Amino acid sequence: MSALSLVLLLLGAPVVVALCATILVSLAGLRRELASLRAQVRVPAEPTLTRACIRDAVSEALAEERERELAEARAFWAAQEAAQGHAAAPVAEGAAEPDAAEIPLSAELRAEFERQFGDALREAVDELALDEPTTVAQDTLGDGGPAALEPAENPGPAPDGSPPPRTSNTGEHRTDRDERGHQGDQDGREDEPAPDVRRHPSHPDFRPSPALGDRQRTLDRLEHLAETGTPLTDVRPGPLGTLDVYVFADDTMLCVTPGDHVASGRLTRALDHGRTARLLGGSGLGGGYTLTFGIGDSSVFVVADRVVASM
Numbered sequence: 001m002s003a004l005s006l007v008l009l010l011l012g013a014p015v016v017v018a019l020c021a022t023i024l025v026s027l028a029g030l031r032r033e034l035a036s037l038r039a040q041v042r043v044p045a046e047p048t049l050t051r052a053c054i055r056d057a058v059s060e061a062l063a064e065e066r067e068r069e070l071a072e073a074r075a076f077w078a079a080q081e082a083a084q085g086h087a088a089a090p091v092a093e094g095a096a097e098p099d100a101a102e103i104p105l106s107a108e109l110r111a112e113f114e115r116q117f118g119d120a121l122r123e124a125v126d127e128l129a130l131d132e133p134t135t136v137a138q139d140t141l142g143d144g145g146p147a148a149l150e151p152a153e154n155p156g157p158a159p160d161g162s163p164p165p166r167t168s169n170t171g172e173h174r175t176d177r178d179e180r181g182h183q184g185d186q187d188g189r190e191d192e193p194a195p196d197v198r199r200h201p202s203h204p205d206f207r208p209s210p211a212l213g214d215r216q217r218t219l220d221r222l223e224h225l226a227e228t229g230t231p232l233t234d235v236r237p238g239p240l241g242t243l244d245v246y247v248f249a250d251d252t253m254l255c256v257t258p259g260d261h262v263a264s265g266r267l268t269r270a271l272d273h274g275r276t277a278r279l280l281g282g283s284g285l286g287g288g289y290t291l292t293f294g295i296g297d298s299s300v301f302v303v304a305d306r307v308v309a310s311m
Contacts, residue, residue, distance in 0.1 A: 215284065221309035222282030222291070225252060232277040232293065235268045237261070248279075255308040256291070263293075263302045270295045282307070 225248060234247040243257040244264045270277050280292040280299065284307075291302040 218289075218307055218309045219282070219284055221252065222254075222279065222289075222307070225279045226281045229278050232267065232271065232279070235264050235271065237264050253310050254291075255306075255310070256289075256302060256304045257306045258304065260302050260304075263300050266300050267293060267295070 228250075230248045230250050230252065232246060233249050236245040236247065237259055238244065242259060243255055244259040246254040246256065246267075248254075267277050275295055277293050277295045277300075280294045282289060282291045284290075289304045289307040291304065291307070293300040293302070
């Protein structure tokens with residue numbers, strides 16, 4: 001090897017070493033940057049939920065929901081019993097009576113009892129409509145009927161030919177009839193049983209029974225109210241929001257379920273401000289009903305699953 005080759009080798013070796021060191025430093029920097037990026041992007045792994053944990057969580061949530069519904073039901077019926085007791089007791093002058101509509105109830109409780117409402121409303125209204133003629137007939141018979149209004153026959157002349165004495169048989173019969181009627185009313189009031197709260201669809205012990213309603217009769221009544229323009233006089237929301245009762249000037253009542261808080265609220269505010277609300281039309285399509293009320297230039301629409309009309 002010549003001296004020139006040795007000199008070139010000695011001069012090139014440091015250059016190669018410097019280049020290798022530069023490359024190694026660059027690679028080390030890139031590795032550090034990649035490690036930092038991985039640390040930023042890395043998402044902590046979520047712990048796996050076992051089937052037992054999910055089952056326990058669902059059972060606990062259902063138990064809490066059931067306890068809350070039972071507590072709300074107990075509170076509602078306690079308030080109802082307190083309101084009935086307060087109504088039976090003499091109300092002090094100027095005292096305000098409790099309003100069942102102000103009792104707060106959850107949507108879950110309303111949905112639970114709404115499933116049981118169904119045919120029971122139609123049956124109750126039909127029984128009320130069928131019992132009214134029977135009650136009127138019984139009251140007429142209890143008062144003595146037409147026979148009680150006939151005057152007593154006058155006695156014949158005396159054997160000696162003198163005129164018969166005048167008697168006030170009519171007054172005596174009227175007095176006896178009044179006494180019997182008054183006594184019958186008292187007996188009827190004493191024998192009349194107290195209303196059973198379990199017949200209300202919102203009661204936990206309520207059991208629905210088959211209905212006896214007539215859909216065509218309801219549609220005919222809606223058409224009559226719309227044609228005559230009978231004004232609406234009152235809107236009565238149910239205690240649990242499962243139904244609304246609309247009362248008209250001719251004593252027609254429309255029981256609508258489920259209740260619509262928005263529509264009933266608008267109609268109630270309109271009636272409170274002295275405005276006139278009328279039924280513009282009603283129809284039954286697809287098993288449901290649609291009612292349209294008019295308040296001046298505005299309209300209120302009500303969509304219901306069931307509508308029962310009664311007098």
